[in-house]
Each structure stands twice: as C-alpha cells, then as structure tokens.
Amino acid sequence: MLSQEAIDWLRLILTPEIGPRRGKSLLERFKTPKAILEACLGDIAEVENVGRAVAEKIVEGRKNVDIERQIKLIEKNNVRLIPVDSGFYPSNLKSIFDPPLVLFVRGEILPQDYFSIAIVGTRLASFYGRSMAEKLSSQLAEKGFTVVSGGARGIDTFSHQSALKMRGRTLAVLGCGLDISYPPENKRLFEEIAQKGAMISEFPLSAKPDRGNFPMRNRIISGLSLGVVVIEAPHKSGALITVTHANEQGREVFSVPGQANSFLSKGTNQLLREGAKLVESADDIIEELEPVLRSKVKEFKINYPEPERKEQISAGSELIGEEAKVYSMISGNSVGLDGLIEKTDLDISKISDILLRLQLKKMIRQLPGKQFVRS
Numbered sequence: 100m101l102s103q104e105a106i107d108w109l110r111l112i113l114t115p116e117i118g119p120r121r122g123k124s125l126l127e128r129f130k131t132p133k134a135i136l137e138a139c140l141g142d143i144a145e146v147e148n149v150g151r152a153v154a155e156k157i158v159e160g161r162k163n164v165d166i167e168r169q170i171k172l173i174e175k176n177n178v179r180l181i182p183v184d185s186g187f188y189p190s191n192l193k194s195i196f197d198p199p200l201v202l203f204v205r206g207e208i209l210p211q212d213y214f215s216i217a218i219v220g221t222r223l224a225s226f227y228g229r230s231m232a233e234k235l236s237s238q239l240a241e242k243g244f245t246v247v248s249g250g251a252r253g254i255d256t257f258s259h260q261s262a263l264k265m266r267g268r269t270l271a272v273l274g275c276g277l278d279i280s281y282p283p284e285n286k287r288l289f290e291e292i293a294q295k296g297a298m299i300s301e302f303p304l305s306a307k308p309d310r311g312n313f314p315m316r317n318r319i320i321s322g323l324s325l326g327v328v329v330i331e332a333p334h335k336s337g338a339l340i341t342v343t344h345a346n347e348q349g350r351e352v353f354s355v356p357g358q359a360n361s362f363l364s365k366g367t368n369q370l371l372r373e374g375a376k377l378v379e380s381a382d383d384i385i386e387e388l389e390p391v392l393r394s395k396v397k398e399f400k401i402n403y404p405e406p407e408r409k410e411q412i413s414a415g416s417e418l419i420g421e422e423a424k425v426y427s428m429i430s431g432n433s434v435g436l437d438g439l440i441e442k443t444d445l446d447i448s449k450i451s452d453i454l455l456r457l458q459l460k461k462m463i464r465q466l467p468g469k470q471f472v473r474s
Contacts, residue, residue: 101170101180107132108182108201109169113303115160116153119197124148126200132182136161172304176278179204191215195322195348199301205277206297211452212270214392215245216384217320217345219338220254220330221363228331228363231355232257235328238381240267241469243455245296247272247324249316250289252282254330254338259292266447269296272319274312276300281308299323317341318348325388326351328378332366339366342375351387353378392459421445425453426473429463433470 101109111117111132117125128146129135135143144154173180181187181202189208192198202208216239220228236246236258246262248255250271262269271292273281277300280286292298301319302312317340321327327345329352332338345352354375357364371377376387385392418426421443428434428442440450454471457463464474 101173104132105180105182106166106170107136108180109173109303110136110161110164110166112201113164113166113169114157116156117200119199119301121148121153122200123197169303172276172278173203176304177205178277178304181208189213189323191324192319192322195318197318198322199319201301203277203300203303204297205293206295208270208297208299209268209448211243211448211455212245212268212297212323213325214243214452214455215247215270215324217247217324217327217341218254218258218330219248219317219320219327219341220332220367221336221338222251222253222255223363224253224257224331225361225363227357228254229257231330233261235330235355235378235381235384236261236267236269237265239384240265240269242381242385242458242465243267243451244381245270247320249274249313249320249337250281250285250292250298251337252285256285256288259288263291263295266295267451268448270323271296271298272316272323273298273300273308274302274316275308276302276304276306278304279306279308313337314340318344321345321348321350324350325391326353326384328353328355328384329367329370329375330355331357331363332370333362334365334369336366339370342370351376353384353387355379389459421449422453422456425450426457426462429457429471429473431473433466433472436469436471439471 124147125135129138140154140158143149143157144151181204183198183200191213218232218236232254239246240262245268246258247270248258250273259269259271269292275281277298280289289298317337321341321344327341327350329338329342342352352375354367354370355378356371357367378384424443428439461474463471465471
C-alpha cells in the first residue's frame, strides 16, 4: 500500500513537462511534491526553467493523471518507489546533476551497492567480448563489488549473468517500465536479478522501451557506479553515451582493448587513446579506484547499525562487531567463503561487504578459489 507521500511523488512525475531538471527547480522553490501539485499557475511560472507556457501545461496536465491505474500496476508487480529525498536513494546517484526524481525498484538496493562498477558494451558481442564480460563481472562479484548494467542483449546480459553465477549482486537499469521485459528473452534473468539484486527504472509502469529512453537510462547506469568499463563498442554506440555521462559525473572510465581490425573495437580503442584506463582484469579497476575506495570505507560504515562491542586485534587496529567477528575466523591458514558463511551465520551480501572492507584495510588478502588469509 503506497503512502500518501509516495502517491504525491508518483503524481508529480506523471505530470506532463516535469522531468528531472525542471522537477529539481520546482522542488527547490516549493520543497515538496504536494506543494507543487497545489501551487497556482503564477507561482509555477516564476520558477527557473518553467515560464508561463510550460506552467499552463503543468497545471492542466496534473488534473488528468491516471494515478489509480499506475498504483494498481505498482502493487501488482511488487514495485517500490524511492524518491530522491529518501534515505534509501543511492548516494552515488543522488550526487549527479540530474538524478531521477523517483526510482521504481523491484528487489532491493543495499548500502554496499555504493561499491558498484558498471559494465557496458555492444549488443552484438563477439566471443572475445562475451568472455571478457564474463571474466570481469565474475572477478568483480567475487571481490564484493556490485555489477551494474542495462539489461540489454550482449555485453549487458553476460555481465548480469556472470555476477549472479558468482552469487554476487547486480543491478539492471531499464529504459522502460519494470512490468515490461525488454528484451523479452531476458524475462527469466530479470526475475533472478529482482530476487538477488535490483531492477531499476525512472520510467513509470507500462512505459514502452522507446529509443529516446535509453540515453536517459545510461546516465543512471554511470551515476550508480564508481566507474564504467566498456567492452566492445562501435563508434556509434550507446555504451559511449554512458561514457559521456560518466565523464560529466566525474566517474572513472575503463576500456578493454580489442582487435585493431574489428569494428566492435573502434570505440573502446578510441577511449584508450583519449586516456581511459586499460583493463585486462578486475585488479586493474581496483588499483585505479583504491584511493577512492579506501577514503570511503570509514564513511560507508555509518550505514550499518552501531555495534554493541569492540575487539582489539593484534595488529593494533580496532575492529568492531561483525568485522571483528569475521576477522577472528581468518588466520594464516586460508579459509573459504562458504566456511566463513557457515561459521558466522551471515548472509552472502553482508559477508562479501565485510571481506571487501578488510581487504581495503590490507588486513586480509584473497587467494584463488575464494580463499582468504590474514595479510
């Protein structure tokens, strides 16, 4: 059951002429969706980026919003609304210039999804492109990162699938309503993502996958992420639009080199000439992002409940609560991920997050086969 506040947000984004940028200006002036929906024409017209002609369309359009149909679709498809002022709204995405006013979500966006990497590329992936997408996605998921992509055919699909195979988290950002499976063959994949990660869209339910939606969708993919990895992209590629957004948002850009004579490598090789970081494995990504990751570890911990007890470790650093519990299970002899889950009784998402933080603090290191030892 949607709250009245959620219904106000829904009515706002369904009102014609109110997109992310204009909506941001209106919220700065009126503070709440309800106030915007009740404001008179003259006051709306005075807002920056609006004017009288647009204000007239807003006032007229808000009378004709089919809110009941949208509410029924939301409830039927088990979709949550996360408005931009919510504490559950992803902090990475909130920091961009034009974040969506509302996210439609199936599944759950977790605090550890701050540590997200986007993997994008062509729908016409070669065997090489597929193998690199699977390799990088698997390695990132194994190290506790969330893999973000667009749910499209090709590189996107292989990246989502590989993260799930490693029991990692993945977020799929669609260019249509969440009740529409596009492409249709990914319906099963989307159901699995909703169970083990999240399906995300800024478009209301029943919105068709129109061509103009995808450049907008791409800014969300980069906005959710710390960096964007491009695998196989021709010169005119949606993946390169994502790179443009990433550059504007201050995100790191990574590129996988391709064959010089392949049209699928024209875009990725051009990115390398322009200064993108060359990527052959997940370690290349982590090495480049390490200063950012290390600076955010302490800040990231505030998203978790305050622990009740403290433990000192012999190295002289102080660990707290679940971090200390996991660290105490790791010694000079390697221990596997499954063993840690069994000993600590923590779920895979939580323990992967803790292991990532301990690695960033250089207190443990990961060996092949998801084995961990103290550094």
